[in-house]
Structures are given as structure tokens and as C-alpha cells.
Amino acid sequence: MAAGLGRMVTLARVLGLPREMSLTAVATLADLERFGARRVTELAVFEGVTQPAMTQLVTRLEREGLVERRDDPADGRAVVVEITGDGRAVLAARREAQAQRLAELLAELSEEDRAALAAALPVLDRLTDQALRPYHTPAGAR
Amino acid sequence: MAAGLGRMVTLARVLGLPREMSLTAVATLADLERFGARRVTELAVFEGVTQPAMTQLVTRLEREGLVERRDDPADGRAVVVEITGDGRAVLAARREAQAQRLAELLAELSEEDRAALAAALPVLDRLTDQALRPYHTPAGAR
DNA sequence: GCGCCTTATATAACTTGCTTATGGAAGTGA
């Protein structure tokens, strides 16, 4: 079964389209949207990349107006990164495009197959949460 | 449902570990293993990247001993790319590591959840094939 | 056979996206 699920990587790769943005960039925006503003180092841990990589990404995202950098009043060394309205709009557009692509694929399935998928979705959701557990701590210390 | 499946992208990202190799590199090797030796341009189409990107990738993979380049007897302009034993070994090791990671996650699921996943696997497999259809033509013209 | 057009792929230049290494500023505790 584990090997079968491995094929999901392939599907997700195709669904991950379009490619104007790296998966890390998308995930960073999504996490900022979901968990609120964060420091660079926290984001780096969340996304499993190094701090300089995250600094560079934040710089690029800021240049594109998708995030903003703010001084952290609690610590003079730190900056806090926050998603902008444009950033949210980009996420929404991606989700829409992805949902559409999936809907097209799903339309080719039988009713039976769709039911099986629907039953498995909550499980996949749980699997995903488990997989992400080491990276994401509940927002609290902000 | 489409939105729920979208979350699979997240799961696959985590499962896609480790990162020593890009998804395109892995897919290229996997396709060479599965469909046999191919030209650079064919590989580029398969993986949805440009020809120069694939040329570069093949160059890097060749440097690492994972593929070999051969002259194509049928066309003096072309080269044919073939996976090596080392390339196959790398794929096998990745699959093993991935299966293990998944098995750990699955061990935390109930019997019921596992059954739901097992039922959905063939469907996911079909979805993946559909999603890949525009890229992969059956090997025949080689 | 020749000329024109197409196809195949290597190379150049550039950007993104990652890594390790480093440096400066701020924070902490003795």
C-alpha cells in the first residue's frame, strides 16, 4: 500500500501546476495566510529550508508585493513577514485553477470511484497533518 | 472534493523527501526505467520542461553515472539517453525510503482508515494516468 | 545535386532556489 500511495507524488506533481511559483513559495504564502505573520527563521523551519534560503524567498516575494516585512517590536534583530492582499489573491487563483483541473479529471471517473475517493479524503487529510507535525507548532508564541 | 484532493499536494511534498534530487530528475530516471531509452526532446516533452533544461539535466545525470548518452543510429543529430544500473539503484533506494516513511504514517491510522485508503488507491492510480496522458505516448516508435 | 526549410541538441545568459559560510547587530546572563 505504501508503494501505491507513492504514486500520489506523481499526481501531485502534475496538479501542482502552474509552475510560476515554487512549491516552497506557495507553501510559505499558504502558511502565512493560515497561521499569521511569522519571523524568517520560523518560516524556514516550517518549510524545511535554511534561513538564508527563506530570506531570499521573502525578498523575492516582497518584491512582487505578495508579502510585507515589518520590524518585530519584541526583538530588534527580527523582522516579521506578513502576507498581503495580493498574496492571498495569488493563493486563491492557484486553488481555483487546481480545483478546476481536478474537476476535469474527476469528471472522467465513475460514481463508484468518486465515492471511494470521497471516503479516503479525510484519511489523506489526517495523513497530511501527521506528516507535517514536526514542522508546524500551533500559533501561540507570536 | 477537488479542494480536498488539493491537499494531496502538501502530503506529496513531504513524502517527496529526500531532496538530493529534483522531482524532474527523479521522474526522468523513472520514465527511462519504465519506457526505455529516449531522446532528449522526448524526455523534455515527457517531463514538461524545455529541451535545453533536459539537455542540462541529462548532462548532470550523466556526470553522476545515472544515465548514458548514445548516438542514435536512426538520426545523426540525435542522442539516446539510457538509464544505468546506478540510476536504477537510486530509484529503488528512493522508493524504499518513501515506502518506509509512508508505512510509519500509515501505522498511526485505524484499520478502517487504511481500508478506505486501500479502496481509493486504484482510483488514484487511474487519476494519475489520466493526468499524465498528454505527456506520455506508448513506447512504439523507438 | 542544390537550396530551402525543419529538426535535434548543445551552449550562452539570465533568474530562481537552494546550500554553506560569514558578518554585523541585538539580546542575555554572569
Added chain:
DNA sequence: TCACTTCCATAAGCAAGTTATATAAGGCGC
């Protein structure tokens, strides 16, 4: 005050993608 730690920007290097370009080979019509 000093030593150490933390935070993040910057530098250098490689991978991985793009567009543009150049060269060689192939195909077709005259």
C-alpha cells in the same frame, strides 16, 4: 563590561529552470 547566543542579511557556489542562438543533420522539391 564581556562572552556567548540569536537573528537575519549577504556572498559564493551549484542545481534547475527559461529564452535565445548556433551548428549539424535530415527531408523535400526542383
